[in-house]
Amino acid sequence: MLKILLVDDEALERKAIGKMIQKGMEGVEVIGEAPNGRRAVELAVELKPDIIFMDIKMPGMDGVQAVKEIKKLGPVIKFIMVSAFNTFEYAKEVMQQGVKEYILKPSRKQDILEALGRVAAEIQEERKQKEEQQSLRENLNRAVSIAQKEWVSSRIINQVQDITFEEWGQLLGVEITTGYIMLFSLHSKGQKEFTITEKQKWYTWLKEALHLVVKKQEFMIGPLIESQVPVLFLWKKTNEKLLFKSLSQYVIESILSLYQKESFHAELRIGVGHPYNHAYELNKSYHEAVMALNHLMKTPNQKYLIGVKQTDTQEKSTFASEILEMEKKLLEAVRQGDVNKVLFLFDSFITKHQSSLKIEASVVKKSFDELFILISRMLHDLGVNVERTPVVNQLEEVAVMLETGKAHLISIVQSVQQWRTNHAKGMLQKAKDYIESNYAESITLESVAEYVELSPFYFSKLFKDRFGMTFIDYLTDIRIKEAKTLMEDPTKSLKEICYSIGYKDPNYFSRVFKKLAGSSPSEFRKAVIKE
DSSP states (O other): OEEEEEEOSOHHHHHHHHHHHHHHOSSEEEEEEESSHHHHHHHHHHHOOSEEEEESSOSSSOHHHHHHHHHHHOTTOEEEEEESOOOHHHHHHHHTTTOOEEEESSOOHHHHHHHHHHHHHHHHHHHHHHHHHHHHHHHHHHHHHHHHHHHHHHHHTTOOOOOOHHHHHHHHTSOOOEEEEEEEEEEESSSOOOOHHHHHHHHHHHHHHHHHHOOSSEEEEOOOBTTEEEEEEEEOOOOOHHHHHHHHHHHHHHHHHHHHTSOOOEEEEEEEOOOBSSGGGHHHHHHHHHHHHHHHTTOTTOOEEEOOOOOSOHHHHHHHHHHHHHHHHHHHHHHHTOHHHHHHHHHHHHHHHHHOTTSOHHHHHHHHHHHHHHHHHHHHHHTOOOOOOOOOOTTSOHHHHHHHHHHHHHHHHHHHHHIIIIIIHHHHHHHHHHHHHHTTSOOOHHHHHHHTTOOHHHHHHHHHHHHSSOHHHHHHHHHHHHHHHHTTOTTSOHHHHHHHTTOSOHHHHHHHHHHHHSSOHHHHHHHHHHO
């Protein structure tokens, strides 16, 4: 319902216009009348009308001045000017205020209703655009949030290298050339395991606390796996080590201070990796953050540690880099469910540890734990449920420790194979059916992934592996095929066909159609009709 305010120094004129409006148009309501410009300003503030019929010549504050004052208070209000003076100067002055409608007295009913109809249509269109923009912003924010979480996960396991710091900077509107990982870990004070509800409550709190504390840096929050949350901090390039540590320390101490006011009945520990200048190096920062947390286990009174690098000897450094590369290949083999490749790579993993006699058992255990944490993260995103990471005693011999892991890894691969054969196959078919039934709607990769309960990142990978094309290519192919069929009906306009298959922009539809079909929609239709 559109609200209308009538402003005229003649009461009979106000009554006459009000009667014409109420009887001649639906969806509008006259909510008030004013005899002069000053009272019009007061009622505009009080009643918040959508449209004001404004007389120009009135005693005291005239209509032009009233429009200027009301524009300052409510710029979205629309005006229809009414005057007995058919002069260019009056029209020019109100047009400068953005007023488009100007009616001469005595006013004809047709003129009033036509002017009102045009303004009402303009308001409705503006509201529609505002709603679409709001929806677009919400969808964009949601998509960016999902993308950030998936990207942090992929950076940790070093799976993809298709988005750089520069590209994220363009998306976020800031310059970004450096990043590092801060790993937040929740530790029970006793033997009690955290419930899913407790973990989710802490995860929600952590996200809110980070948004409250972090002001000078961009950051992306990763997924909650078990009781750990990786957070990627992005910032402008700097070589000043002290600046990195001071900023990290400020964030950590602020978070810990806020945490003390909560009642989670658990200890919060934070490990921080070093900053790196390339996205593909972020997994190094993650491993450094993990090492920092491991070091904190030996010092219970210390809550955080910034920047622990494995630089004791060249041998350890080489060993770590080789193990890192093995982990990367092993994770991909597990994801593919390739048991032969997994066994070969894990044998290499075992051989490498057994041949490194100078590597302490504690270092081996860290490597062992990190591997299965990474696998756990990947499987969580993939939607595969497996048993918890095997528990090993640090005093066990390396060979025994790694053989235990091998047996557990084989069971994981078997679970992945079964999931890919049954669950994933069914999910992908379900996704395909959903796309074919809803291609005319505004569906996205994220919405389809959510429908089949898969991570968008892995849904995208699995979909391409299974069907040989990306999700967007498949959706586009379906839409264009349907467009070709509809073009055989000469009663349907190209614009109507465009909207009916899920496109909102006819120009964009035309470009996509020409790219796939080799000719424009109009050219294609002419050829079809000729045949």
